[in-house]
Amino acid sequence: MLERGDRTGAERAWRDLTELAGRTRDATVALWASEPGAILAFIEGRLEDAVATSYGLQAATLGGSGGAERTFLLPRALLYLGRTDAALSLFDSWPTNRPPRAGLACWLAYLGRGEEARKIRAEFGGVGSDEDESAVIILVHLLEAALLTKDENTARELARRLAPLGGLSYARGGGGFGRLLGGAAALLGEPEKARGYYLQAIEASERIRFRPEIALTRLELAELLLEHYPGEKSGAQQQLDLAIDEFRAMKMQPSLERALRHKGLLHA
Numbered sequence: 001m002l003e004r005g006d007r008t009g010a011e012r013a014w015r016d017l018t019e020l021a022g023r024t025r026d027a028t029v030a031l032w033a034s035e036p037g038a039i040l041a042f043i044e045g046r047l048e049d050a051v052a053t054s055y056g057l058q059a060a061t062l063g064g065s066g067g068a069e070r071t072f073l074l075p076r077a078l079l080y081l082g083r084t085d086a087a088l089s090l091f092d093s094w095p096t097n098r099p100p101r102a103g104l105a106c107w108l109a110y111l112g113r114g115e116e117a118r119k120i121r122a123e124f125g126g127v128g129s130d131e132d133e134s135a136v137i138i139l140v141h142l143l144e145a146a147l148l149t150k151d152e153n154t155a156r157e158l159a160r161r162l163a164p165l166g167g168l169s170y171a172r173g174g175g176g177f178g179r180l181l182g183g184a185a186a187l188l189g190e191p192e193k194a195r196g197y198y199l200q201a202i203e204a205s206e207r208i209r210f211r212p213e214i215a216l217t218r219l220e221l222a223e224l225l226l227e228h229y230p231g232e233k234s235g236a237q238q239q240l241d242l243a244i245d246e247f248r249a250m251k252m253q254p255s256l257e258r259a260l261r262h263k264g265l266l267h268a
Helices: 007-024 027-043 047-060 068-081 084-093 098-110 114-122 136-148 152-165 177-187 191-207 211-228 230-250 253-266
Strands: none
Touching (some): 007 027, 047 068, 098 114, 136 177, 177 191, 177 211, 191 211, 230 253
16 A cells, blocks of 8 residues: 555555554564554654664564565665665675575665675576566666666666556655666666656655655656756756755665755856
């Protein structure tokens, strides 16, 4: 429901799950019922709360693997906050099955360790093929890693496969389909296509009030306007101002610094 933009329906289902957990006192159901707290904190931009809740979920499962919120949301929230050492500490006991492995490629790319990220990408072979049966969560993280490492071939292949999902609001683990597809189009030299995806991503994210994703998409849209639409500096300025206010409020320091660098260029 959340992926499709129905936050009200998702919250209703989560409440039902919480009631079921209380009624049955089933430990597994109780764990499932606790996961939405991390998701809601994340999409509302309460990143420190998302981190704390995710650590609690890890402790409840003895630090092991589990749902997407435990395996993927925690490192994303830490990296958004600029807490790189804490993110790195997660990888000492990182799960080795395919979805977490794709996630690891993404996190390493965030940390500037592109060569390691590309080696992991190679483990997934022909994920760009229509014959490939990899889960969407794998494709999303590999696409994000490809964008961060400027891997045009992988970006082209995976963007084609994920294009039908561009209007969805939320990819499990915290990213957004539309923003990534916009990033792929920008990387591949298709600015007008990228612009369309970014606008679609903002609209989709606003439906569920996905605060970090809206801010990140505005930043990338501003970067696109600055690079390819020199006559639209005022539009880029507006997108940057909105993003900067949000990054400050959410304590997303790396993204804030990136946005502020563009402000300097605007006034140069």
